[in-house]
Amino acid sequence: MKRRTFVLAASVCLFAAVALPAIRAIAQPGTVTEDNLDQAIANAKTPADHQAIAAFFQQQADEAKKKAALHREWAATYRKMAIPKPAQMAEMCDGIARMWDRIAADDEKLAKEHSQMAKKVGS
Secondary structure, X not given: OHHHHHHHHHHHHHHHHHHHHHHHHHOOOOOOOOOOHHHHHHHOOOHHHHHXXXXXXXXXXXXXXXXXXXXXXXXXXXXXXXXXHHHHHHHHHHHHHHHHHHHHHHHHHHHHHHHHHHHHHHO
């Protein structure tokens, strides 16, 4: 009987240890993703809502900056090859890097605006 109780208790503890993080992950309010951004913007009423949106846009800006940096590295690699066709490819990479720079700047503006909205809503 003691063994059965021990096994049952251990099973319940193991289940709780496995299930609790999953339940917490599902229950995270305010997490903004590409899938729910439109709804998050439409329903934003509290400072926390706007801060979550700002965090999303800042994350997007950070990712865009990384992509711009990668394209600059690739452009430099093409230029080092010193053959005609890759030189054109370097120019393409430069253009793509500039595009990601513009996207990063715009995402940072959106993040800043939502941060300011959070302050206005909070006061």
